[in-house]
Amino acid sequence: MKSVPGDTVCLADYxxxxxxxxxxxxxxxxxxPAADGFSRARNRDxxxxxxxxxxxxxxxxxxxxxxxxxxxxxxxxxxxxxxxYHQLVDPHGEVATAHAAGLTKTWMTVSLLSSVSLxxxxxxxxxxxWFQLYLQADRAESLVLARRAEEAGYAAxxxxxxxxxxxxxxxQQRAGFVLPPSIRPVNLDGLTGAAPVRAVSGSxxxxxxxxxxxxxxxxxxxxxxxRLPILLKGVLNAExxxxxxxxxxxxxxxxxxxxxxxxxxxxxxxxxPAICGRVAGRIPVIADGGIRRGTDIVKALALGARAVxxxxxxxxxxxxxxxxxxxxxxxxxxxxxEAAMAVIGCATLADIDHSVLxxx
Numbered sequence: 001m002k003s004v005p006g007d008t009v010c011l012a013d014y015x016x017x018x019x020x021x022x023x024x025x026x027x028x029x030x031x032x033p034a035a036d037g038f039s040r041a042r043n044r045d046x047x048x049x050x051x052x053x054x055x056x057x058x059x060x061x062x063x064x065x066x067x068x069x070x071x072x073x074x075x076x077x078x079x080x081x082x083x084x085y086h087q088l089v090d091p092h093g094e095v096a097t098a099h100a101a102g103l104t105k106t107w108m109t110v111s112l113l114s115s116v117s118l119x120x121x122x123x124x125x126x127x128x129x130w131f132q133l134y135l136q137a138d139r140a141e142s143l144v145l146a147r148r149a150e151e152a153g154y155a156a157x158x159x160x161x162x163x164x165x166x167x168x169x170x171x172q173q174r175a176g177f178v179l180p181p182s183i184r185p186v187n188l189d190g191l192t193g194a195a196p197v198r199a200v201s202g203s204x205x206x207x208x209x210x211x212x213x214x215x216x217x218x219x220x221x222x223x224x225x226x227r228l229p230i231l232l233k234g235v236l237n238a239e240x241x242x243x244x245x246x247x248x249x250x251x252x253x254x255x256x257x258x259x260x261x262x263x264x265x266x267x268x269x270x271x272x273p274a275i276c277g278r279v280a281g282r283i284p285v286i287a288d289g290g291i292r293r294g295t296d297i298v299k300a301l302a303l304g305a306r307a308v309x310x311x312x313x314x315x316x317x318x319x320x321x322x323x324x325x326x327x328x329x330x331x332x333x334x335x336x337x338e339a340a341m342a343v344i345g346c347a348t349l350a351d352i353d354h355s356v357l358x359x360x
Contacts, residue, residue, distance in 0.1 A: 004321035018316040032171035040259030043290030046269040058345030075105035081311030082132035084113035089319035100326035102126030122152040162234025238278035255288035276304025294336025
């Protein structure tokens, strides 16, 4: 039974204890950035560009952090991001995560690379679930996965589109991380997967990895086949957001993949104003990357996001305290967010707009 250390009062404390407790190779896999880590650092640094401007004596007697998304009640604008292989840090894996999400009324995005099957996670969940999909080289296998999610009761499909090649994560490479034999991407069992493609001559990227990468026509095909709402995760360019809307995509997740695919990409906060301005409310825009405080959530919403994704801190808390630790971490984040709303005088999420921000 895991016990959360008594000095754990914020998300940074969970991260500190995580690095003390977890095998360094596993920690490098979970936390290691691409290359030199500029984009990963920027995900946090850009929140410091903004201060919050309060309005005092607001009527907060009916204050709420609740909203709706795709017609479903969302208690807090906080959704668990897709992160792989939760059994690396807890033997119960994603089942423990789903339990904590249910206790805190938090939606969860289940990774394609979960260490517990998407059906088993759904059977244990009491809060809404989304399913994250990397499009497979064989369209039929992508559809098999999407249909499984539909049948298991998932509420949306999140297609990650920002990782056409394998990331160069130097910290992970130096640490020599390999997936333990007991942990595997169980959702891919029974699927053929893509055959390894090796370049006989020339570029290993252009003649190898990219030959089976997804394209816009694959997204259009999935939209035609899938009954659930579809969100694209990994959009940083307003033109891509416009193209997604034209294809009937239901939501955009603005993300640089935690700074873990390509270094020197902008953070979500860098591009949120442009993307939200281009989208103009036609579909929800969600921000991902660097959320560590309730005030971070306020800033993302003030720049136009409808909600935020929280990824790496989930694994920190799960490693330190299991399901109870994760529920505690999420409660901290929810409480910080409510406190921030109260101090700046926002009784509802609709009150959080650019007027609460002071650029510094």
